Amino acid sequence: xxxxxxxxxxxxxxxxxxxxxxxxxxxxxxxxxxxxxxxxxxxxxxxxxxxxxxxxxxxxxxxxxxxxxxxxxxxxxxxxxxxxxxxxxxxxxxxxxxxxxxxxxxxxxxxxxxxxxxxxxxxxxxxxxxxxxxxxxxxxxxxxxxxxxxxxxxxxxxxxxxxxxxxxxxxxxxxxxxxxxxxxxxxxxxxxxxxxxxxxxxxxxxxxxxxxxxxxxxxxxxxxxxxxxxxxxxxxxxxxxxxxxxxxxxxxxxxxxxxxxxxxxxxxxxxxxxxxxxxxxxxxxxxxxxxxxxxxx
Amino acid sequence: xxxxxxxxxxxxxxxxxxxxxxxxxxxxxxxxxxxxxxxxxxxxxxxxxxxxxxxxxxxxxxxxxxxxxxxxxxxxxxxxxxxxxxxxxxxxxxxxxxxxxxxxxxxxxxxxxxxxxxxxxxxxxxxxxxxxxxxxxxxxxxxxxxxxxxxxxxxxxxxxxxxxxxxxxxxxxxxxxxxxxxxxxxxxxxxxxxxxxxxxxxxxxxxxxxxxxxxxxxxxxxxxxxxxxxxxxxxxxxxxxxxxxxxxxxxxxxxxxxxxxxxxxxxxxxxxxxxxxxxxxxxxxxxxxxxxxxxxxxxxxxxxxxxxxxxxxxxxxxxxxxxxxxxxxxxxxxxxxxxxxxxxxxxxxxxxxxxxxxxxxxxxxxxxxxxxxxxxxxxxxxxxxxxxxxxxxxxxxxxxxxxxxxxxxxxxxxx
Ligand code: SF4
Ligand code: SF4
Numbered sequence: 001x002x003x004x005x006x007x008x009x010x011x012x013x014x015x016x017x018x019x020x021x022x023x024x025x026x027x028x029x030x031x032x033x034x035x036x037x038x039x040x041x042x043x044x045x046x047x048x049x050x051x052x053x054x055x056x057x058x059x060x061x062x063x064x065x066x067x068x069x070x071x072x073x074x075x076x077x078x079x080x081x082x083x084x085x086x087x088x089x090x091x092x093x094x095x096x097x098x099x100x101x102x103x104x105x106x107x108x109x110x111x112x113x114x115x116x117x118x119x120x121x122x123x124x125x126x127x128x129x130x131x132x133x134x135x136x137x138x139x140x141x142x143x144x145x146x147x148x149x150x151x152x153x154x155x156x157x158x159x160x161x162x163x164x165x166x167x168x169x170x171x172x173x174x175x176x177x178x179x180x181x182x183x184x185x186x187x188x189x190x191x192x193x194x195x196x197x198x199x200x201x202x203x204x205x206x207x208x209x210x211x212x213x214x215x216x217x218x219x220x221x222x223x224x225x226x227x228x229x230x231x232x233x234x235x236x237x238x239x240x241x242x243x244x245x246x247x248x249x250x251x252x253x254x255x256x257x258x259x260x261x262x263x264x265x266x267x268x269x270x271x272x273x274x275x276x277x278x279x280x281x282x283x284x285x286x287x288x289x290x291x292x293x294x295x296x297x
Numbered sequence: 298x299x300x301x302x303x304x305x306x307x308x309x310x311x312x313x314x315x316x317x318x319x320x321x322x323x324x325x326x327x328x329x330x331x332x333x334x335x336x337x338x339x340x341x342x343x344x345x346x347x348x349x350x351x352x353x354x355x356x357x358x359x360x361x362x363x364x365x366x367x368x369x370x371x372x373x374x375x376x377x378x379x380x381x382x383x384x385x386x387x388x389x390x391x392x393x394x395x396x397x398x399x400x401x402x403x404x405x406x407x408x409x410x411x412x413x414x415x416x417x418x419x420x421x422x423x424x425x426x427x428x429x430x431x432x433x434x435x436x437x438x439x440x441x442x443x444x445x446x447x448x449x450x451x452x453x454x455x456x457x458x459x460x461x462x463x464x465x466x467x468x469x470x471x472x473x474x475x476x477x478x479x480x481x482x483x484x485x486x487x488x489x490x491x492x493x494x495x496x497x498x499x500x501x502x503x504x505x506x507x508x509x510x511x512x513x514x515x516x517x518x519x520x521x522x523x524x525x526x527x528x529x530x531x532x533x534x535x536x537x538x539x540x541x542x543x544x545x546x547x548x549x550x551x552x553x554x555x556x557x558x559x560x561x562x563x564x565x566x567x568x569x570x571x572x573x574x575x576x577x578x579x580x581x582x583x584x585x586x587x588x589x590x591x592x593x594x595x596x597x598x599x600x601x602x603x604x605x606x607x608x609x610x611x612x613x614x615x616x617x618x619x620x621x622x623x624x625x626x627x628x629x630x631x632x633x634x635x636x637x638x639x640x641x642x643x644x645x646x647x648x649x650x651x652x653x654x655x656x657x658x659x660x661x662x663x664x665x666x667x668x669x670x671x672x673x674x675x676x677x678x679x680x681x682x683x684x685x686x687x688x689x690x691x692x693x694x695x696x697x698x699x700x701x702x703x704x705x706x707x708x709x710x711x712x
Pocket of ligand 1: 079081083084085120121123125127128
């Protein structure tokens with residue numbers, strides 16, 4: 001008898017299932033599909049419980065910096081646990097026309113370069129709190145597909161594939177100006193370093209001579225000429241060493257973010273002759289590989 | 298159709314010098330091309346409809362971005378498939394790998410030659426039409442086994458073997474249910490089978506509800522046989538819930554695993570050609586083919602029939618808690634009813650075009666198949682065999698005997 005009951009049971013449950021699907025079929029207006037670029041989910045405006053400002057109470061997503069207020073204090077750069085903020089600030093000159101911020105602070109530094117690498121940012125919100133001017137803030141904009149940030153001639157697809165396109169530049173200083181400032185600062189630094197090295201060398205020479213004269217005074221049995229010469233050679237070797245360390249000073253070469261960002265400017269303006277080969281080849285390779293990937297895909 | 302086309306070509310003065318055989322060959326070519334174009338366009342349309350139906354049943358939207366409501370999506374997909382790289386695996390059996398999909402496609406397209414689309418639209422009026430359709434469509438399994446074997450891939454081979462076992466199992470109940478119809482008509486000619494369903498009669502011969510003389514209303518046994526045929530045919534064309542030969546979750550698409558580009562598109566084409574064929578066959582054998590459901594009613598009766606039909610639909614909708622939408626069928630039925638009362642010519646128009654009714658019936662069956670597909674879970678292999686050999690086969694054999702007894706009771710045959 002279970003044979004018959006099995007069959008009737010099967011038919012009954014099948015009809016039941018068909019009723020369910022038909023019930024949904026005749027209601028095509030109720031759908032869960034989101035026509036993404038045309039419609040987006042509303043961003044929940046929940047309170048994350050930090051501070052009174054609206055900017056702190058939204059969801060944590062894309063960062064933004066109000067460059068009119070930034071004083072270049074680098075507090076945010078130091079706070080970031082993953083080191084994805086990079087700031088170059090140089091001492092302002094009268095022709096920079098530095099403003100007063102909305103908090104009433106006089107801006108003294110020209111923020112020539114303000115980069116946030118959004119591909120590394122983990123949206124921890126730690127950079128926004130130390131800012132004395134409240135100018136670096138989280139926005140609820142979670143759509144990184146946009147053309148209005150850094151480079152305007154890229155498609156959204158490229159932006160996703162190419163990591164460089166997630167590096168957001170906030171400062172409005174032009175490339176030439178930035179490079180000029182950088183070169184000036186580098187030269188100033190180099191001069192300072194050379195000065196320091198010379199001072200140090202002089203001090204060390206004096207110390208060495210003093211030591212040598214003391215030695216000569218104590219060891220009268222040995223011939224004085226030979227000992228003096230060897231001592232001078234030793235001190236000269238010591239003196240040359242620190243000055244060699246100082247002179248090239250390619251600080252940006254050790255920093256990958258600066259490298260990827262500066263390669264274009266160095267290739268165009270030729271203001272930085274230091275190691276352009278290493279710098280330019282790297283992104284080309286990555287572009288090729290992405291192009292190959294896209295072809296395969 | 299071929300002969301009339303050939304005669305029509307010869308009726309022109311310029312072309313009359315061609316001679317009958319050349320003109321006949323020309324018409325043969327034209328008709329086959331027509332059928333192939335029908336199959337191809339049909340597949341493109343059905344894939345779109347299937348996506349939409351599945352989407353609506355799953356509370357989604359389906360394709361929306363290519364063309365209005367995504368209507369050009371399948372065209373775009375077809376173009377993409379044509380451009381794709383055609384890969385033949387290195388270890389595959391090249392010859393079989395290439396002829397496999399073509400075998401399947403040819404077997405499923407060629408069957409359309411015997412299908413009467415309307416009173417006159419029929420490529421070949423065969424006296425063994427039904428037998429021809431059933432036997433030729435079985436060649437599909439040969440192509441599937443070829444493709445599965447040639448792929449040299451264990452999934453493909455499993456899929457092909459399952460397909461063979463399944464089709465062999467389900468051929469028998471399908472054949473027997475079709476024989477029960479043949480027993481009533483006494484002919485294998487599909488056109489004769491359609492013509493035997495003309496007119497209006499009582500439901501199941503005695504129950505006084507005037508319904509068309511379709512075989513599904515002929516007797517309780519043929520009513521059951523229609524559903525058995527539908528189940529068996531679903532299994533034969535490898536559609537869910539009987540899609541174990543190509544089950545994506547276990548066999549990675551079965552015999553299609555190694556195929557790409559155009560050859561894969563051929564599988565798809567034949568799949569939908571087969572589904573359409575089954576739908577047409579159900580329509581012809583059980584639902585009166587190109588006969589209009591209102592053919593032998595008067596205008597007032599047409600109105601009454603539409604009213605009854607929609608009232609039934611309406612109650613069904615109310616029961617599924619969708620009262621809001623049911624206003625549309627009701628309004629449509631009122632409009633149709635009114636116009637059928639006022640303009641008897643409209644009722645006759647509703648009754649006339651054979652192709653329209655044929656396609657409407659086939660579309661209903663295809664929708665039913667899609668409804669099955671997006672509702673039921675897939676059967677296990679042993680369940681599949683159980684259903685075939687222990688449930689459907691005994692029932693269909695008893696059905697055949699029941700049909701004979703019924704005909705003796707109603708006096709359709711005498712001994
Ligand atoms: S949110 Fe966190 S990770 Fe992102 S920039 Fe700020 S401190 Fe760095
Ligand atoms: S902490 Fe604020 S003011 Fe200071 S550098 Fe960062 S964004 Fe500018």
